Amino acid sequence: MTSSFYITTAIDYVNGKPHLGHAYEKIGADVIARWRRVMGDDVFFLTGTDEHGSKVEKTAAAAGMQPKEYTDSLIPAFKDAWAALDVQYDRFIRTTDPDHAAAAVALLARIRDAGYLLEKKYEGWYCDGCEGYKTDKDLIDGRCPDHKSLEPKWLEETNLFFRLSAFEDQLLAHYEAHPDFVLPEFRKNEVLSLIRGGLKDVSVSRSSASVAWGISIPFRPDSVIYVWFEALINYLTGAGYGVDEERFAYRWPAVHVLGKDVTRFHCVLWPAMLLAAGIPLPLQIFAHGWVLQSGEKMSKTSGTGVEPLAMAQRYGADPVRFYLMSQVTWGKDGEFTWERFEATYTAFLANGIGNLLSRSVSMAIKYFGCVPEGPADPSLQALCEEVVAEATQAYDQLQITDAVNSAWRLVRECNEQITVRQPWTMAKDDSQREALASFLYALLESLRISSALLSPVMPGKCAALQDALGCERDRERTGAELLTWGGLQTGAPLNKPMPLFPRLDTLLAE
């Protein structure tokens, strides 16, 4: 039975081209989405952009543009980068989309009807950089520590507030009943101590006089929905909330993938908003770490940004995806350096799986002309079964790096066994013909299974690998049918592959 699987990324604030940090999150979510497709689920993958608020309004004005005109001009950079990196989303949502305005207003009205909105006067600091309220304690020398170049402004506004403080107990109860609600666990513990420290009500409206660029609140003249509150609602919009209730009932709840810097909004405010509206909470929230360069978070402003589009064009999507998913442990921070990127390419891809494919297929063609016959090699079969179980469990727990590492055990073992058993020597001895057939079958079948496990991370190269093994039909197979030993058919034709991962000097010379 196919079941619905709905996954989202955080939506990116549009203030420039995406950098590798943005790409990391999209690729991670894409890998999980692709894994669920491999397992036969009916997947819906949502990503997009966050486009309202005073920051966009000001940047657009400075560029002499209307806000929508300005954000329109930046969208292609995101879409082109995700296309180049093979990020296969089902919808690219923009918070300027009409159905999002409908969903945002519908949710706000529902929270109001449930009695969780109240009028309050806000007096205090506001940082345009964060689009957030600041206390004296938050400021250092009168400035927001994250936006030292901006002068915080003093705001006095009567706004609608969401009674977040009413949800401490319910949130804690949900966390207790669902120990995997937020992953990794150390992030969950940070969130729990935040909740236990006490929650304050949050403003959910801004006067149109101070921010005009937002979604108007029909039941409150001259106000727009506060951008953070509104942006979160995109996850409901993507599932059809407020527009298509049948689709919403089928799609919701979601698995959310987002950065460790926005857990406060996603793991506290967002579930409280849903509780207030009587909507089921997300299935799971995964907070990933940062891609660091020389120990610093990648960002456009720090000037360290590596452009993912250019990188994908130079090396192909899959090496970039593989590096990020294997070397920047999913859930933690990790480094990006060009040296390490190229070393990973050579060791794992060119000399690792690429070489294994080329050697195994070449020998099978040379000695047998097709997928050879013979009982499977028992040692590799046992390892395969172990690796499939391990990788499946890791993927299901959203531990992408662990899943890749498991699959890699198989690739490494195959290469080692080739070195030890020397099939080219076996080929010279007629009495070893059956053993040779069996060993080569085991190598090819191990490759087929590793490529199925790695296909969420390297979709293009694993499809090429399946072609080389003559098992294009694997693309139609799912779940156990795909991952069970023996899927490769004896006698099937093999195609001598082009180098799957050419050496870097060849690749970059092209």
Ligand SMILES: [Zn+2]
């Ligand atoms: Zn700030």
